[in-house]
Amino acid sequence: MSDPGQRPDQWIDAVIHAPARLQIVMQLFVIDAADATFLLNRTGLTWGNLSTHISKLEEAGYVSVEKAFQGKKPRTMIRLTNKGRSAFETYRSKMQEALSDPGDA
Amino acid sequence: MNDTDLKRIERATFRSVVDSGLWDIFLASIVAMLAIAPLLSVHLGDFWSSAVFLPVYAAVILMIRVVQVRVIRPRIGVVEFARPRRQRLVLLSVIMLVVNVVALIAGFVAFTRVPTVDGRIVSLTLSLVILVGFSAAAFFLEIPRVFFYGLLLAAAPPIGEALFVRGYASHHGFPVVFGVGATVILLCGIVRFIQFLPRPQGADGLPVVEGTDE
Numbered sequence: 285m286s287d288p289g290q291r292p293d294q295w296i297d298a299v300i301h302a303p304a305r306l307q308i309v310m311q312l313f314v315i316d317a318a319d320a321t322f323l324l325n326r327t328g329l330t331w332g333n334l335s336t337h338i339s340k341l342e343e344a345g346y347v348s349v350e351k352a353f354q355g356k357k358p359r360t361m362i363r364l365t366n367k368g369r370s371a372f373e374t375y376r377s378k379m380q381e382a383l384s385d386p387g388d389a
Numbered sequence: 390m391n392d393t394d395l396k397r398i399e400r401a402t403f404r405s406v407v408d409s410g411l412w413d414i415f416l417a418s419i420v421a422m423l424a425i426a427p428l429l430s431v432h433l434g435d436f437w438s439s440a441v442f443l444p445v446y447a448a449v450i451l452m453i454r455v456v457q458v459r460v461i462r463p464r465i466g467v468v469e470f471a472r473p474r475r476q477r478l479v480l481l482s483v484i485m486l487v488v489n490v491v492a493l494i495a496g497f498v499a500f501t502r503v504p505t506v507d508g509r510i511v512s513l514t515l516s517l518v519i520l521v522g523f524s525a526a527a528f529f530l531e532i533p534r535v536f537f538y539g540l541l542l543a544a545a546p547p548i549g550e551a552l553f554v555r556g557y558a559s560h561h562g563f564p565v566v567f568g569v570g571a572t573v574i575l576l577c578g579i580v581r582f583i584q585f586l587p588r589p590q591g592a593d594g595l596p597v598v599e600g601t602d603e
Contacts, residue, residue, distance in 0.1 A: 314399035315471050322466025326402065359467065 299344045300375045304329055305337045309364065309372050312347065317363035338362060346371055399474070400531050406468055408532055409461055409585045411453045413578025417571045418442075418449045420542065424567035427560035464586055481529035488522040512546035512561070519543045534577060542570050 300309055307327045312318065318326075324334055341347040346368030350361045364372070422442045429438035470478075495514050523539025526532075549562025558565045 310395065310398060311402065314395055315402060315474075316469040318468040319466045321463070322406075322468050325464075325466060326405065361467070361469070363469075 295378060297371055297375050299340060299346060300372060302337070304333060305341060308334070308337055308341065309346065309368065312362065312364040313369065313372050317350075317361045319359055319361055323362065341368065344368075344371075399471070402468065403470065403474060404532065406465060407530065408581065409457075410578040410581030410583075411456060411461075413534075413538075413574055413581060415446075415449055415453060416538065417575035417578060418445060420567050420574060421571040424564045424571055427563045460586070477529050481525060484525045484529075485522060488518060488525070492518045492522075509547070509550055512550040515546045516543040519546075534581075538570075538574055538577075541573060542567075545570050 300306055304327070307329070308323060311323060311326050320331075320334060320338070323329075323338075324331065327334065329337070338347060338349065342349055345365060347362055348365050350363070352359055352361065422439065422445075426438045426442070429441065432438075433441065492515070495511075495518060520539050520543040523535055523542065527534075527536035527539065545563075545566035546561075549558065549566040552558035552562035552565060553560070
């Protein structure tokens with residue numbers, strides 16, 4: 285719950301709130317895992333941007349990056365961690381609460 | 390950003406992987422068999438007129454597999470779906486199995502009792518089975534086009550039977566009605582496949598999000 289006395293920047297999760305990272309997290313939230321090519325297609329980000337934002341999410345512990353081989357080809361699968369899933373759910377509920385219609389109060 | 394939006398994203402994600410048009414092409418090959426087999430049965434008999442299509446199916450499945458691995462996967466990427474989606478697919482598989490067993494039994498009864506069963510009853514039973522199967526597939530895959538295919542193919546046996554009774558078509562009208570159905574489904578599949586493949590990253594019109602933050 286966001287405290288009515290707090291400014292948004294005090295309770296918004298800045299790691300998730302950035303538009304590009306929000307796209308990535310929303311996409312990963314509805315699936316189990318995806319590779320970088322898939323995220324690239326779904327988000328419209330460039331390779332460089334995607335890599336940067338995945339790194340930031342990984343540093344925060346919100347995503348895990350698993351490198352594996354499928355046959356001879358390397359494949360990097362990215363998935364939302366439990367911490368990331370829970371952070372996104374918290375972010376969602378706080379945003380819904382903060383942006384709810386004043387008439388609902 | 391409510392649940393509906395996330396459901397929309399999940400649905401779009403699923404379709405972005407599954408709805409490639411390749412399975413439409415496979416379906417068209419099966420429907421084409423229903424159109425061609427009655428014509429071949431005159432020379433090859435009932436069994437061989439159907440069995441001769443097995444290598445064709447194998448070739449089509451092999452082609453789909455090669456296109457998936459060599460063309461689609463490098464462009465679309467790989468995704469593992471969440472449990473609810475996987476459960477829906479398992480449920481669909483079970484329903485399709487039941488529908489196919491019912492169709493097999495209905496077909497067996499129709500073939501073994503042909504002289505005593507009215508052709509209209511056989512065609513209506515076939516229509517019902519087709520409609521149930523395709524409706525289930527359209528619902529669980531969330532691809533409305535599949536329901537249209539169901540209507541198209543369910544309408545085929547009664548229309549074929551009507552053409553046959555009036556003397557406009559041979560073989561209960563199957564070559565005509567299922568030939569038209571196979572052609573429509575094949576064209577839809579080819580158009581869908583062309584639309585499906587993404588354009589090169591950053592090419593005309595494809596949004597490139599710069600992703601600036603802070």
